[in-house]
Amino acid sequence: MWNLFSLLKMLPFLFLCTIAAVRAQFEVPDASVEVLRPRGFKVSIPDVPGIKLFAFHGKINEEFDGREAGTFARDILKPKNGSWTFVDKITKLKPGDILYFWTYVDFDDGERVLGYPKDDQMFVVKGQDINKTPVRDPIKPTETGNLFFDDFSSNSLNPARWIVEQKFAGEPDYEFVMYVNRPETIQIKNNKLKINPVLTQRVFGEGFLTSFSGYDFGENCTADASDTLGCRRSYNGGFLLPPVVSAQISTKNKFSFKYGKVEIRAKLPAGDWIYPEIYLNPLHSVYGHSNYESGQIRIAFSPGNSDQNKLLQGGVVLGQSNAARDYGIKKVEAFENWSDDFHKFVVNWQPNEITLSVDDRMYGRITPPSNGFAELANNLRINNADKWGTGSKIAPFDQEMYLVLGVGVGGFNFKDSHDKPWRNGKRNMLTQFNNAQDEWLPSWSEKSALQVDYIKVTKN
Template structure:
C-alpha cells in the first residue's frame, strides 16, 4: 500500500520523496562487474605414434585457445553484471531497485526489466546485484529506487527521481567524477613494437625488448603472402630465452629483395605480478623491405643493437603508465645532490591521466603528520625499493638527523641507448626550491658510482623560485665540486619558462652535446682537446684516470637511460642564491629547510608539478 501511495504522490508532485522531510534517498553507487578469469583445457590424446607432430599441433592449439582466453581477460573493460547500492542507515527497512538497459522510463508505474526488493543490508550497504547482463561501452542503465524508512513514528515509502549510469571504457573505480579514465589496468601487458633488421646477404631478425614476466616469444611470418586468419605461417618459431636483453627470432636463409613484404604476427606468454600467466597477441603486422640497404646504420645503439639512421626508437605519449617503457624509481635521495626527497609511486606524487605524466612533490606532513620526519621507527620502502643500498630503502631519525620532509616521484626508462636525439614536451613546475629532473643518466656507471663520475646530462633545468624561472639551463655534470658542476652549463633567458609547455631537446653524438628549446639551439658542449678527463683531473685524479680509458667524450660514451622526476632542495641549489634557508655544507640542512616551510610552502600551488606530454627518442 505504501508503494501505491508513494507512486501516486510522485506522479502528482514529482517529488524526490513521498511525504515527510526526514529522509532522502542518497546517491547510489553503481559498480560494473568484471570477469576474474576461467580455465581452458584440451585433452591429451596423442598416441604413441607421431609424438612430435602431435605435440606441435597441441602447442599451436593451446596458443590459439590461450589467445582467445586472453582476449576476453585482457579486454575486461566489457563487464558482465553490475551492482547498485546505497549506504545503510538506521530506520531503512527495505530497498528496491528498478532498472532498464538502453531504454528510458516514462512512468514510475513501470517496474522495469530489473525489479527486486532487498530486505537486508550487508556490509553496511543495501545492494542489488545482477551477474548476467553483458555490457559494452556506451550502454545506459536507467533506474529508479524505492526505500521503506521508519522514522520512529511511521514507516513511509520514498522514491527517487529517474537516474542514469553510462558504461564507460574502463572500470568504474578508475573513473573520475567526469567519467574519464584516470588509470590503467596495473597488470595489462602490450606486445611492444618489434625491431626488424634485414641481414646481409640473406635473412632478417625480429625482436622485442626483454621485460620481467615475459616467458615466451613467438614469431609467425610469411613473405609476400598475407595471413588467412591466425595461421602458423612459413616461419613459425617459439623463442624460450632472451639474449642480450632481447627476445629475437633470426632467419639467415631467406633472400629478400626491395619491395618484399614480411607479413607477421607475434605472440607472448606473460606472467603478471599476481602470478597469472596469459598469452598476448600482436596481429596483422607487415614490414616492407627497402632498397639494397634498407637500413642505413646509425651511430646510435638501442638496447645494445645498432639502430637505423633517423629511426624513431621511442614514442611515449603517456596514454597509460607503460611498464614496457618505464619503471618507478623508489628510494631515498642520496649522493650526489642529497635532495630532501623520498621518491615513491604514490598517486598523489606520480600519475598518468589525460594523456600526460604528472609528477608533484608533497609535504610528508600531509600524509603522515608533523612528527613523521622525527620518527624513531623510520620509514621503510620495503620490497618495492629500487635502490642497491639498504640505507636508501629504509631510514630512521637518529641523533637529530631527520627523515626527508618531501615525497615526490621519478620514473626511469627500461630502454637504454648510446647517442641520439631526445625530445621531451613538458610544462615545468613552479615553487621555491622545486626543480624538474629531465635527465640522461648512466645505465651501468662504468666510470664510477659516486659524485657524477659517470656523468649526467640535464636536458632541461629550471629552478622553481620566482627569480630563477627566467633562466633555462641545459647542462652536463662531471662532478660535485664548484668547478666541475659549473663547467658544462648552457643557458637561455626569457620570460617565465614554466608558464607554458615547451619542447626540450638534446642531440648527443660522439663529438658534442647540444641543447634546444622549441627547436632552437641555445648551447653546445664540446670536450676539450684532451677530453673531459682534463676538466676533472685537478679535483679527482682517480676519476680522470678512468675517463682516459674512454673516448674524448667520456664519460658520455656509454649507454644511458632517461629519468623524469621532480626534486626539492639539496645541493642542486648553490649557496649563492638569495634567501636560501639552508647551506649545502651544514650538518642538518633538511631539518633547517623543513623548519623554514612557512617561507617556501606558500609558493607551492597547483602549478607545482611537472607535466610531461610526450617523450621521443630518435637515432642519429
C-alpha cells in the same frame, strides 16, 4: 667642344659616379613584424636581388644605447619563401610591449659587397596583433621510427618502459625528498604525465619526520645496492626524515641507448626550491658510481623560484664540485617563466658533441677539449678523471644511458647563498629547510608539478 680624347679620359670618372649613385640609392627594406602564438615573433624583409645577409638586433621595452648587439642578435644567411626572416619562438609578447630594433644588410651591387644598417626602428604590440594569430595545437610525433616513444595516452604507465622509483634520495644531489609511488605524487591525466611534490606529513601524518621507527621500502625499494640509506631510514640524532615526498620514473633496465636525440615536450614546475629532473643517467657506472663520476646529461633544468625561473639550463655534469657542475652547463634566459607554458626541449647526443635546443632554437653546444674531458681534472677538482682517459674523447658520455623524469626539492642543486635556508653538507640541513617552511611553502601551488606531454628518442 668635347673631343673623343677628352671623353675617353672622363669615362672612369663617370663610371665611378654611376656606381656611387647606385650604392647611395640602396636602402635596407622596411621590416615587417608578426607576433606569434602562444609565444614568439618574427621580423622579415623582402628578398631584394643583391642581398647576401640579413642581421636582426632587438630589445623588448628597452631602447638601444647606440648600435648594441641587443637581447636578440642573429645573422640570417639565406632567404626562405621570398623573405629574410628572424624568428624567435620563446618570447611571449603582450599588448603594450615595444620591440626596439635595428637591422643590417650585406648588399652586392655587382662590384663589391657593402654593409648597410637601418637604425632606430620600433614595433608596438597591440591587442589585434595578439588575437589575429591563431593558436595551433602542437602535433605530437608518432611512435613509428623512434627508438623510444611515450605520449602517455593510456591511463597508466607502461611497465615495459618505465619503473616508478621507490627510495630515499641520496648522493650526489642529496635532494630533500623520498620518491614514492602514490596518487598524491604521480598520475596520468588528460594524456599527460604529472609529477607533484607534496609535504611528507600530509601523506604519512604528523610526527613522521621524527619517527624513530622510520620508513622501510622493503622489497619495493629501487635504490642501488650500494646505497645503504636508500631503502630504510629513521629519525636519528636530529637527522630528519625527508620533509617532501615526490615521484621519479626511469627507464633503467627497460630502455637505454648510446648516442641519439631526445625530444620532450614538458611544462616545468614552479615554486621555491623545486626543480625538474629530466636527465640521462649512465646505465653502468663504468667510470665510477658516486658524485657524477660517470656523468649526467641534463635535458632541461630550471629552479622553480620566481627569481630564477626565467633561466633554463641544460648540458653535462662532470662532478660534485661547483666547477664540475657548471663547466658543461649552457643557459638561455626568457622573458617569461619556463613554468608558464609547455616547451619542446631537445638534446642531441653525438660521439663528438652534445647540443641543446628549446622550441627549435639551439642555445648550447658542448664539445670535449682536444684531449677529452680528462684534461679538466685539476681545474674542476675531479678525482677520477684519469678513468675517462680509457674511453673515447667524449668520455664519460660514451656509454649507454637511460631516461629519468621526476621532481626534486632542495639539496646540492642549489649553491649556498644568503637567501637559502640551509647550508649544503650540514647534518641539520633538512631541519633548516623544514623550519623555513613558512618562507617557501606559500609559493607552492598546482603549478608546482612537472607535466610531460610526450618524450621520444631517435637515432640520428
